[in-house]
Amino acid sequence: MEDAINIHVELHDGSRVTLEAPTDMGLSVMEVMKANELDVPAICGGMAICATCHVEVLQSNELPEPNDDEAYMLETLPHATPTSRLSCQLKITPDLDGLVVRLMPEA
Amino acid sequence: MERITTDICIVGAGPVGLFAVFEAGLLKMRCHVVDALPTVGGQLAEIYPKKPIYDIPGFPEVLAGDLVDNLMKQIEPFHPTFTLGERVEKLEKQEDGSFRVVTSENTEIFCKVVVIAGGLGSFEPRKPAIEQLENFEGKGVAYMVKDPEKFRSKRVVLAGGGDSALDWTIFLSGVAEELTLVHRGTSFRGVPESAEKVVSMAEEGHIKLLLKSNVTEVHGNGKLNAVTVMIDNETPYTIEADYFIPLFGLVPKLGPIEDWGLELEKGAIKVNTFDYSTNIEGVYAIGDINTYPGKLKLILCGFHEAALMAQSAYNIINPGKKYVLKYTTVNGIQELQ
Numbered sequence: 001m002e003d004a005i006n007i008h009v010e011l012h013d014g015s016r017v018t019l020e021a022p023t024d025m026g027l028s029v030m031e032v033m034k035a036n037e038l039d040v041p042a043i044c045g046g047m048a049i050c051a052t053c054h055v056e057v058l059q060s061n062e063l064p065e066p067n068d069d070e071a072y073m074l075e076t077l078p079h080a081t082p083t084s085r086l087s088c089q090l091k092i093t094p095d096l097d098g099l100v101v102r103l104m105p106e107a
Numbered sequence: 108m109e110r111i112t113t114d115i116c117i118v119g120a121g122p123v124g125l126f127a128v129f130e131a132g133l134l135k136m137r138c139h140v141v142d143a144l145p146t147v148g149g150q151l152a153e154i155y156p157k158k159p160i161y162d163i164p165g166f167p168e169v170l171a172g173d174l175v176d177n178l179m180k181q182i183e184p185f186h187p188t189f190t191l192g193e194r195v196e197k198l199e200k201q202e203d204g205s206f207r208v209v210t211s212e213n214t215e216i217f218c219k220v221v222v223i224a225g226g227l228g229s230f231e232p233r234k235p236a237i238e239q240l241e242n243f244e245g246k247g248v249a250y251m252v253k254d255p256e257k258f259r260s261k262r263v264v265l266a267g268g269g270d271s272a273l274d275w276t277i278f279l280s281g282v283a284e285e286l287t288l289v290h291r292g293t294s295f296r297g298v299p300e301s302a303e304k305v306v307s308m309a310e311e312g313h314i315k316l317l318l319k320s321n322v323t324e325v326h327g328n329g330k331l332n333a334v335t336v337m338i339d340n341e342t343p344y345t346i347e348a349d350y351f352i353p354l355f356g357l358v359p360k361l362g363p364i365e366d367w368g369l370e371l372e373k374g375a376i377k378v379n380t381f382d383y384s385t386n387i388e389g390v391y392a393i394g395d396i397n398t399y400p401g402k403l404k405l406i407l408c409g410f411h412e413a414a415l416m417a418q419s420a421y422n423i424i425n426p427g428k429k430y431v432l433k434y435t436t437v438n439g440i441q442e443l444q
Contacts, residue, residue: 044227047154047155050227068296071296075292075296076269076355077356078234078291078321
């Protein structure tokens with residue numbers, strides 16, 4: 001597909017899947033994972049308030065810094081790591097090609 | 108203990124729950140609305156009252172808070188009653204097929220139909236993954252501070268880095284005998300004044316502040332007496348403590364509804380799209396809390412679901428009566444007395 005990148009997701013069982021993500025749809029990583037029926041609750045729908053789309057970034061190009069809402073939420077999460085992100089706040093752009101994330105357990 | 112009798116008990120006072128009052132009211136059915144939050148509006152009031160919504164038909168742009176105000180005005184003629192700040196706990200089917208709904212404050216609602224419009228669910232404290240933690244709940248482990256006096260002259264360990272962790276650290280420092288704040292990060296993103304205060308209290312020795320730290324274990328014999336803290340992934344050490352209060356924010360959960368015998372799928376209630384009924388006769392689920400093939404979590408769809416639900420509920424509440432769809436343009440709004 002033109003205007004698409006690949007992202008890789010490590011599932012709860014340790015296996016990895018590769019997802020094709022269009023860059024021209026204004027989607028977030030969370031939305032791409034949900035569209036592919038991965039086990040991501042994302043209950044709040046992308047407002048950075050539930051953290052049920054929490055991922056750990058294992059490999060990436062430089063990512064945009066979390067905004068205040070996301071940063072605050074990450075700080076309150078008990079098991080966040082230094083590369084934790086809310087996947088609902090990561091917009092799919094060409095820069096994200098090759099991104100590897102790991103689904104984090106739901107707290 | 109309050110006792111309420113009504114036609115329909117609506118669980119959830121968000122936009123869809125409120126609009127269900129309207130659709131029920133057109134069919135002369137009375138509603139009582141329960142919500143765990145102290146105000147109506149659900150997410151719209153609690154999370155994004157100042158955010159504009161662009162996909163409500165007929166409103167190019169409407170602030171979430173204004174939509175709630177408008178819905179409240181729209182349902183006024185039907186005189187709904189409310190129980191706010193109480194969470195629904197129990198649902199019991201009576202012998203005659205009607206229901207008894209009981210809240211966290213033991214308010215009883217007797218009704219013929221229950222409509223669950225619970226949205227994301229109710230917000231519950233997020234619990235850290237620490238082994239045995241749940242066994243100590245109420246025995247030294249608490250997720251919120253209800254009565255600060257309980258901690259007077261006690262050894263208290265707080266964990267978390269958000270505003271509530273900072274605020275309670277400041278407050279409880281004057282109450283507890285010994286107070287430790289355990290925070291995973293190296294700095295705080297909360298209100299800067301609170302963060303500075305906590306740091307200076309630590310420097311002056313009023314509290315103990317452990318950064319880059321996590322509570323990894325809880326100990327005690329029937330009652331909590333110590334927690335283990337790991338600092339910067341080095342050797343863990345143990346702090347004696349009477350109370351451990353993890354403050355990691357809130358996460359929406361289905362809550363007690365999960366145990367009502369409803370058919371669930373991925374945390375949502377399965378419904379029949381004919382009338383948004385659940386597997387329990389007389390119980391409906393509308394809005395973000397339900398699921399069906401093709402479900403979209405939109406306010407718009409919740410409104411539609413409310414209308415279809417009301418038609419079906421009418422048949423339960425008025426057995427044997429025939430109903431023909433009437434238009435508000437023809438009949439106006441008939442106030443419920």
